[in-house]
Amino acid sequence: MTTAVAAPFRFFSLQVARTRRLGPSLVRVSFAGEDLRHFFSDGYDQSLSLFLPHPGQSEPRVCHELGDGWWQAWRELPDDVRAVMRSYTLRSVRRDALGRTTGIDVDFVLHGVGPGACAPAGPASRWASRATPGDRVVLLGPAIADNRAIRFRAPQDTDLVLLWGDETALPAISSILESLPAGLPVRAWLEVHDAGTVQDLATPADAEITWLVRGERAADGADGAECSPMALGALRDARLPLARRPYVWIAGESGCVKHLRRHFVGERGIDRRRVTFVGYWRQGLTEEQLRERA
Missing domain, CATH: 3.40.50.80 (Nucleotide-binding domain of ferredoxin-NADP reductase (FNR) module)
Known part of the structure; x- marks a missing residue:
């Protein structure tokens, strides 16, 4: 699969490296993949768009060309084929000695998962609660460190x-x-x-x-x-x-x-x-x- 670069964002083809429960309703999923060498972010409240597969799919279906028509092409896919898209915040990023990104973490709130849940779980909660190493996802994320998906902008004079x-x-x-x-x-x-x-x-x-x-x-x-x-x-x-x-x-x-x-x-x-x-x-x-x- 090829991924297209269009600064300041691009698609990243990733897979689950590991998962860790942080509490009854929170799970941390660590992602890895060769594409991450192109991932750059200053952190803070970096927003990401995560594309998840439907049950039975080996990978999410997304149009990987980041032109003006990618959104419409994704929307026109059949409902049971089109990848589930959800917005998340980057929790942490791991880099090697040369500063290249080797892994990222995303925390998922598990709405409606587990005994006693008062509402049905959504597709992202269901996916995160069952994620295992090797599961594949697609991420739309930053190709430059300082990008408009970072909203936290405290002025220099903040006291x-x-x-x-x-x-x-x-x-x-x-x-x-x-x-x-x-x-x-x-x-x-x-x-x-x-x-x-x-x-x-x-x-x-x-x-x-x-x-x-x-x-x-x-x-x-x-x-x-x-x-x-x-x-x-x-x-x-x-x-x-x-x-x-x-x-x-x-x-x-x-x-x-x-x-x-x-x-x-x-x-x-x-x-x-x-x-x-x-x-x-x-x-x-x-x-x-x-x-x-x-």
């Missing part, structure tokens, strides 16, 4: 970083924390479904990390229009360090993200130009439905 995310933002926040300079004041809030997802997160920054475990409680509003009272309550009650030039990064369910942005801008008075907010998903909609509405 306080504020982070909030749900489970889907945990890989990005973990990577961001690892990249921050020593001594920089950071306050982070992570809202997760169960206590088994709580992790020790490493950072050289002066970080205070708060885990919010909601259990079976879901965000208010079936359409995602309301935010979790737990999230808003924790942020409103927080006493933040004095700062003249804070930077805010928020990611997760799109309705909640918008509410939290309004809190930071309207209630905290933070310059909206210093607030990055990313809706990773929307309550009640699949990724295909979200893309169709974009």
Whole structure:
């Protein structure tokens, strides 16, 4: 198979190297492949598009020509043939002594997998829960290190970083924390479904990390229009360090993200130009439905 390069992104043909459970609803999948020698990223919240095969397929079906028509060509494939596409965040990258990428990690939240699940699992959760070494995937990712799929852009004069995310933002926040300079004041809030997802997160920054475990409680509003009272309550009650030039990064369910942005801008008075907010998903909609509405 040939892969076409079109800076700043390209397709990568990869295979699963290993998997590791990080908690009841989280699994880390490590990928390898010769194509990764062309993979470059500065990390942070690097976004990736992952193409997965349907059950019974040995590899995902994708048009590998990165021209203007690749998206339409993929969409025109039959539903039971067309590869499942989902967006994920790069968790970590491994390089050899020459700086070439040899492997990457992606963390999957296992929605609807396991006993007691209140909703059916989606295709990506099912795939990740059963992934084994050698399974093949296709990745649309960065061919240059500094690319537009990195959203975390703290200005040079930032004197306080504020982070909030749900489970889907945990890989990005973990990577961001690892990249921050020593001594920089950071306050982070992570809202997760169960206590088994709580992790020790490493950072050289002066970080205070708060885990919010909601259990079976879901965000208010079936359409995602309301935010979790737990999230808003924790942020409103927080006493933040004095700062003249804070930077805010928020990611997760799109309705909640918008509410939290309004809190930071309207209630905290933070310059909206210093607030990055990313809706990773929307309550009640699949990724295909979200893309169709974009």
